[in-house]
Amino acid sequence: MQPYQEEYISNLRDIAERSVQRKQEELSFEEFCWEIARNERQLERTVRRNMELLKEGLFPVLDHLYEADSEQLAELLEFAGMLMNPREELDVGLFCQIHRALLSVARFRRDRRAMIRELYWLGIGRNSMNNKLVGLESSKSEEYIHRMRLCFTEAAAYLKYFDEIEDAETRGYILRARANMALGQYKSVAERIRIIKRTLQIMQDKEYQEKAPELPWDRYIYQTHQLMAASISHSKGRTMTPQDITDIMESVHIVLDRRMRETAERGEKPPVRTAFSNCAIEYYCGLDTLDGLLTKMERLTDTVDASDYSTDGMYGTISIPAFYCQYLQENPEKIPEREGYIEELYHRIVSYVENFPGEGKESLFYYLRQLSLTFIETSNSLSYGDFIIRLQELFTPEIFVHSYVVGKAAVEFCGIIAEEQPGFFDDIGELRRLQEPEKKRTAILDYAMKCGQLHDVGKMNFISLYKTPRQWFEEEYEMAHLHTMIGAAWLEMRESTRHYAMVAMGHHCWYDGSRGYPETYRRLECPYRQMVDVIGLLDWLDNVTASSRRLYTGKERTFDLAVKEAVSLEGRRFSPILTAMLRDGEIAERLARAFAQGRQEAYLRLYREGR
């Protein structure tokens, strides 16, 4: 690798380690704040350095890639392999950028081996990007899945010429691409199963195996069975034939059997994941009822040691309850009799998370994100909104601080608005119906705070993107835009958070509708638009003034400059009613104070949390 590549990789690892080391037990609050500022400065330096490295080292190479020699191409390939591999995912965006460029060169040179390899790796990169879109049910997420799938499909199409392609490495790429065609969601589960079945037939075909004995066929077959076994949750679907279900069951048994053998060889007890798979198989085979399955799941999760912070412990404490709630969501008539148990489950999980030691927190977050997708609200349970805010506080402190600050500023701003125009938010039915002025004011301010705290919940899907220590590429920028739609989809799913959904959806849209995103937000049709306007303005002000946030956009302004710019965008980006208030120096000052105090309070909460 080139020195710039080594330095870039080392910087990424350094940043990743820093985000894990968040011990501040011995620090005073002032020291804690200083530490945050120091980390931000360090991060900023790293970002600048990383960009220098890419601009001076990588981009000139890409600039002249068509004339690059094989050594340069190999170095690039190696560099990309360090950015993302099965062990670590340091920079998926750059990984895709490099492989896309290498694919262009391969196509240009009609280098078939390179084309197949690059199609495979670009597919892998896109798969990793797709995984960030959890919870987004829309054509937008499908678009990303299809881009990935077409890369694998094209590479896999060379299977027909397996004999003519002589090197084992390329043959391996073709076979892996063939298996990976099944990744991601399919419109028809039956179609996905058909593809996996065909892949299994190919992998088990002796003729293919004899042609390339050096390939790890067992691993390929096992991994394909894993893909098939993952279809189990769909096997109750109407589109499947009995043969499909039999095929899935067979794969599940193969996978389970191997897991049991492996744990027995290590002298360990069977993991809880395997035990759950067994229960699920019995249910899907028709040997057990849903009630039976739910009871077994309760037993399984109840027996997990509350201090087991291993992967299996997290699976038993968080994932099984997540599946449990998913089954209940699909069969809501079974919820009432289990309300008490669900509430106890959530309390147990919160206590588990609060006692979780520092290391492994990143994986814990992914388990909790799964839980958040199937979260069930009951009369005495934690509200979904509070659960999400708690997740932000624990796992995405940057999003928590920003959201808290925007919430606090919104309380200040809406307080002034409510004083001058008590009916300003009356398009919102819940607020209009309140007659008593003080009650109405309190309700407006509570609503403003929660809107601030929840407006960016969709960003939790993109934490690795927001932690990328360099500026984004266009594709990443476009993907980050989806946080609005994902956030709205999450909030829309639960009754208690439904009225925050439009704020998450519309806070990046322009007031006059001419720009911004997403296009699905229609300001004039939205009853919450006044609050969307408020949060949109305050979100922007914090984004362009907070030093921690300029890294990704390359923009930074002082608060006064930002206010001036907001005013200059009056009637276009921002509501003229709000910018008219910003013109009042006193109001602008009060807002600046609210931002600063909000930040201090948010840090204090993080500090207490850390202790």
Add this chain to the structure above:
Amino acid sequence: MENMESGSFRESKGYIVVEQAPDGSRHILYADKAACTVTRLAAEQLQGADPSGVTAELAVERVKLDSQHELWILEPSGGRQQHVAELERMNSALEAALKSAESANRAKSSFLSSMSHDIRTPMNAIVGMTSIGLSHIDEKPRVQDCLLKIRTASTHLMSLVNDVLDMSRIDSGRMKLNEEAFSLAELIHDIAVMMRPQAVQKKQELQIEIGRIYEESLIGDSLRLRQILVNIIGNAVKYTMDEGAIHVHFSQRRTEPAVQEEGGGVVWLDFVCEDNGIGMSREFLERIFIPFERVSNAVTSKIEGTGLGMAIVKNLIDQMGGRITVESREGEGSRFRVELPLLSAPQGKQPAELPAGQTVLVAESWSGRIGQIMDYLQEGGLIPVHVQSGMDAVTWLTEVQYEGCMPCAMLLGQELTDMTVLELASHVRQLAGRDFPILLVSEQDWAHIEYRAVRAGVSAFVPCPLFKSRLLGTLAGLLGSGGGEEAAAGGQDDFSRLHVLLVEDNEMNQEIAMELLSMIGVQVEVTDNGALAVEAFQASEEGHFDLIFMDVQMPVMNGYEATSNIRRLQRGDAQSVWIVAMTANAFVEDVRLSKEAGMNEHCSKPIDPERLQEILRGRLAVQERSAGKQPQPGDFGDKEAGRGSTGP
């Protein structure tokens, strides 16, 4: 009137003079002509005859003249009753006429009343919205909202006035048909473009299908024909609930079944419009073609209309020598069938010549259209290969590319089983290269999808409903065998109109870009650095360069500086020339910097031939629009300007 009646009365009576003898017997002394008629006897027979005998069946009025003579007035038997009956008939005819006049008067009064209501409603909206707009003149969205509402109200008002004028022309016999040659394909396409947005707004499924078509070039009054079709389909949209279905079918036949042989060149156009809307009662069906009649119930009270449309349609169809029939059931829907005789026009264009025996990949999963596409391609001498999914398309193309037998084009239809057609287009453009023709057959308005389709790599567009001539013509245009459709309909782009300045210091990159640009006919001039680029631009005639591809990192003067210098020049095209940054620096900040320097677009390196063509196509589209077409949402300029300035 009274005189006429008395005159007729007198003429029907006969007179005889009767003389009484001293023995008391009577005989007829004199009989007039009318008496002969009434008694049906000759005057000779009457004279001297016994008056009682010959007048037995007649009504007689006797008038004593003197002691021996009497004047008998004779009337035919029942004549009085007949007279009374006649009078009654006339009276009832008069009454009916009066009723009809009163009814017409009432209808006109009701029309005037509803017209004044109908006119007042949009007028109120226009006046009101204008006031609101004026009082919020600084709030762009509010003003925009008002203007949109004013536009809707004005359009409605205009259609009201047009209907009334048409009806008045028909009433006074001044409606004349203007017969001229027209293209049925264009007419139907225009109608589809006009009606689809209305159906989309109500989430209705509007299917427009084409059956057997013998002649696409016809002679007739296309304006009035359009009026008939729009009226009927428009009513279907209006009177069908949200999410309902409207099915429209066009076909032709050579002869009228009722008539054995038509005159040469006559083609009957059959048009059927079927909906599952609110339908009509039997009573209303009888009055449907009477002016000012409208279905009235709670559902329709909110639907705007004058009640003149169907009357106008009927009159126009009658004038064209056609027929209209309506079937309907209340609550179930309606079916309108129109049959019109039209003359076929002489062929203007030669049918497209296509390379016979070549394969075309057809990617379409919608069964409603695939048969038609396959038939048309086969009739054009091509061999269509059909796939239903994007994955199958890519697999097949990869295999045939490996075997060196690529199809001559790919045709994308409405839908695929696994992904959108544009997602497939985007990948195939990379896989198959920049020259591979990709056609999109779509029901959508090209103006609405152009931005996304061109970016995805679509080379040409064929609108639906699908006509064979259009499909084969566009294909022929793309394959370079002549007879193709014009660029407006999505024909292959003519890049030879573009003059490009390529600013690039690296020789290899210069060579590649030159090759890529020259191969598609673009006229390219090259300079090695920013300073030379500014000089070359200054030295060129105003408007000479359409586009500048500007490298960023260059010796002497970098791309940003060169762009700023060009933008500062005092000449007409200094602002308008399209400048595209070509650099591997792909951070959003770099994109922003290039925009701040005055560049319009950003193109990453290594140069992707497809991206290069995409930019050129975008530039052509902008030129075409500025040459006459309206700008569309999704213009390159709009989209690009929207990026880079929003926060994360």
